[in-house]
Amino acid sequence: MNHIDMVLVEDDPMVMAVNEGFIKRIEGFSIISTARTGQEAITIIQSLRPQLVILDIYLPDLDGIQVLKEIRRQGIPSDVIMITAAQDVSTVQDVLRFGVIDYIIKPFKFERIQAALNNYQSYYEQLRDRGEMNQEDLDRLIKISTVGEVEFNLNREGLPKGLREITLHKVFNYLNEKQLCLSAEEVAEGLGLARVTARRYLEYLEKSGKIFLETRYGFVGRPINKYKVKL
Known part of the structure; x- marks a missing residue:
């Protein structure tokens, strides 16, 4: 099985350890690097270009939204799942406009991140190695x-x-x-x-x-x- 490369961005060491533990329980994913600040995250994502980034919003320098906007500005083709305590509508709308795959609110249970990663894996496998897609394929992909x-x-x-x-x-x-x-x-x-x-x-x-x-x-x-x- 091809593993999906991931970068985790989280400033709290305890939360990072919990997230790593959860992800290691889910087959098909490989954590290739971690970051604890926004600038470190941008540098790592620029260098490694992972398929998937797990990104927190509240970081000590740049916040996660700034990180998301910067990697989009640079055209880095990494998908992003946001994991954060932020629940206000303006924040949710902001990150959705920049194309996050999922948005998970802290605190969360293992089953929620498992569902997010399983859904992403399905999404990734449907797109991989395809030259084009018909309408039925697209409808299924975007859940219509x-x-x-x-x-x-x-x-x-x-x-x-x-x-x-x-x-x-x-x-x-x-x-x-x-x-x-x-x-x-x-x-x-x-x-x-x-x-x-x-x-x-x-x-x-x-x-x-x-x-x-x-x-x-x-x-x-x-x-x-x-x-x-x-x-």
Whole structure:
């Protein structure tokens, strides 16, 4: 798996340690550097150009908004997730105008940053190695629901060990797009997964009530389990 390079910007050593601990629990990310001041953050981001920056607003010199504006002014193509205690509407609007991927308010639980990083990983993987995108791809990327699409939210605390949310979404979305009854083997082939892996995700989705199971019997051999998204 390709890891997403990250830089963490936080002036409080204890908060930095907590954030690092949370991120190390999430598969697919690599912390390549940290910064405790705004100017240090700009210098590191200029040099390393990470895919993702976790940025606090309240820093001892430049604030996080100034850092965000400066890296945008320089055209540095790093995505930014803001983690801060700032809750005023003007601050939220300001950073959203400069294209942050997410905004997390302190204090926060592990599940919130896990959701943010899983969403970013999905976003990153959808864009990687693409030359162009059609309207359906773009709508899915920016979370626009069209008629007939199914809203899909899972309780991450209930996810069995060994299952990853990003793969769960891929399996569900594949079934949702096909709108057909598909076997684990067909889903595995379509997504490039092992059949046993696809079956585990399908069984979890069926038990969660997101999809339904249909058992089909042929003339010979074992019955085949087919899965389809509930309409």
